[in-house]
Amino acid sequence: MRLKTKFSGCAVPALLFTTLLAGCATPPPVSDTADYQAYQQQNDPLEPTNRFFYKVNDKIDTYAFKPVAQGYVDITNQPVRTHVGNFITNIGEPARLVNFMLEGKPRLAGTALVRFLVDSTVGIGGIFDPAGSVGYPETDTDFGLTLAVWGVPAGPYLYLPVFGPSGARDVLNLPVEFYATPMEAAPASTALTDFGYSETGIHLINTRAEYIQPIDQIQATALDPYATFRSLYRQSRDSQLQQIDKADQPTAPDWAASQH
């Protein structure tokens, strides 16, 4: 709590400074209370720029990502997509281990380590998730959430070209994610580079395929899809943070509980 107040004093203006070069929204007058409160709550001072990139991404999605994802769904079935999802999740476990350690969540760090070791071996390189079925379920985290645990506030909303919804805090996750993969630890080779590209590509397509129906639905039913995605992004980040706290409770695993 104390950290939060300290950070909000310096981190946000610094981050803002780097992004404020683009277009800004005009805040409504303070006297117009309902509107002013809504503006504050939206915390989206770069809305015009964000909306521009939203439109750009929407075009890229309509003409590239979505058709590819649709084609991928046509030639695969749900079990295949689940195994691909497991494989991608497994590659992310070492980064999660480091982030959970930084967050001071030893229990979750241990779970991430066990998951990576068990799923990479027994789970044949992460295609299967045996660790999940023996009491080590996945909890997601990333550097943005680590910063949140440290008390850095989410800051203004950002909609990034290609990457999509983010924020002044969560955007710092991008460079970290780029380096925090097991591929970085292996000696450089052409095969490894190719593997990295394929992994990124399949990750994007598999994830987009998972969201075909919900995204279609939002675009068909929301009055303002941009604002709807913004709200969903923020709620989902809050929920991830709560999940981390909830999952780090010290409870006995199933195998230990059954022995008593």
Place this chain on the structure above:
Amino acid sequence: MHLRRFILSSFAAAPMLAFMAGAADAQMVPADAAKAFITSSGQQLVSIVNGSASDAQKADQLRQLVDNIVAVDQVGDYVLGRYINVATPDQHSQFLSLFHQLLSYNITYQIKAYQGITFTVNSAAPMGNDMVVDTTITSPGKAPADVGWAVDEVGGSPKIVDVIVAGTSLRITTRNDYASVITDNGGQVSALLSAMQAQINRIAGQ
């Protein structure tokens, strides 16, 4: 410092208190009653969706079911949020009528994608003023979805007041969606009403 924090936190708590006072007349539904309500609602929903009626008949049946099991007016007021004080009584009733229509359209749209669904009720736990019942919805060729249904007592019987998917609340999302339309149009509630009407016309024209 302490005083400042106290004052700040009491400011922060003020809207929450107002919200709680507004909801004070609503009683928390016991976990078992909420589960029973969601189980029976789910069965009705599944029998309509997987039934052999035509799409138009199904839409009618769904509309009736939604009016029976969802506290549409209460959800509507929640979604309108702070603008309920800005809207004229006329605009308010017009909003609720449009909200009823849009909700039915949205649910019907969603249901189309869920042909052949099965519905399992897991557990119930209190969250805020509501009892949230966790369910798993599976449909052929899709990954199972965990959906939470927030149940509250409205007018003496349990009603659905929110749907929670992956930690995101449908009523909060809709409130933010609608608020954005209003703020983008200089705080005019009438802009929201015409956007809702345009959406209904668009869907009806399809």
